[in-house]
Amino acid sequence: MQTRPRSHLAILALTLIAAAAPAAAQRAPNGPAPSAAAAPSEAARAVAGTSWEFSNADRDRHCAVAFRTEAAGPIGMRLELDKACAGVFPFLRDAAAWTLADNDFLRFVDARGKAMLEFSEVEQGLWEAPKPGEGILFLQTAASVKPPAPSSEEMAGEWTLRRGGRVLCAVTLAATPAVDGFALRLGPDCDAAVTRFAPIAWAMDRDELVITGAGNRTWRFEETEPKTWQRVPETRDPILMVKR
Incomplete structure (x- = not known):
């Protein structure tokens, strides 16, 4: 039996490899993408273990988002959007998956695997992404989301200003419009600290209650518990606004 020279065998092997290469290249797009084939990163696993809210900057549009580590085909990991998302953010109808590698x-x-939004982490549990026509969009953990601030209608009514358990003054936050928001009325026999400030108006500024006094001076309060607001910045003996 005649044996082929080794050089001929080597040439034949190279020819077969070259012929197979185009077929492999054609199959590549249908194979798994590197990001999907790789195990989820530590950062991805941390995100997937938390409930999230997707919102615009004012939080007047928001919906729930869940991240899963199971593969969503070759493009990334499974993304679950609340049914409300498509209504408040129509562009999210095209969102098919999510990706996250460490430090990315x-x-x-x-x-198609094309990035629609790119979020960067600004602090633990808070991510932001710019989008033309939408401004800055946010992802934040559901646990960190503050309840919406009370409306002006909810804030209007009878209050007392207190310090260290002592009543400083009775205050009425009226619903009557004023120059700096709404009118404010003081009860009789107020403490000198209140009369010197001479409050005349109140308004809500995001999640803070702002009271305006003489000379456009202001006192700001933030809610510490239901119907109780504390003047900020905090001091050892803070002034409280308590709704009656």
């Missing part, structure tokens, strides 16, 4: 952006990607 958290991305929402479409069915």
Whole structure:
């Protein structure tokens, strides 16, 4: 039996490899993408273990988002959006998956794997992404989301200013419009600390109660518990606004 020279065998092997290469290249796009094939990063696992809210900057539009570590085909990991998301953010209808590698952006990607949003982490539990026409969009953990501030209608009514358990003054936050918000009325026999400040108006500024006094001076209060607001910045003996 005649044996082929080794050089001929080597040439034949190289020819077969070269012929197989185009077929492999054609199959590659249908194979798993590197990001999907790799195990989820530590950062991805941390995100997937938490409930999230997706919102605009004013939080007048928001919905719930859940991140899963199971693969969503070759483009990334499974992204679950609340039914309300498509209504308040129509562009999210195209979101098909998410990706996140260590020290990288958290991305929402479409069915082709193209990034729709790129979130950077600004602090633990808070991510932000710019989007033309939408401004800055946010992801924050559900546990960190503050309840919406009370409306002006909810804040209007009878209050007392207190310090260290002592009543300083009875205060009425009226619903009557004033120059700096709404009118404010003081009861009789107020403490000198209140009369010197001479409050005349009140308003809500995001989640703070702002009281305006003489000379456009202001006292700011933040809610510490239901119907109790504390003047900020905090002091050893803070002034409280307590609703009656």
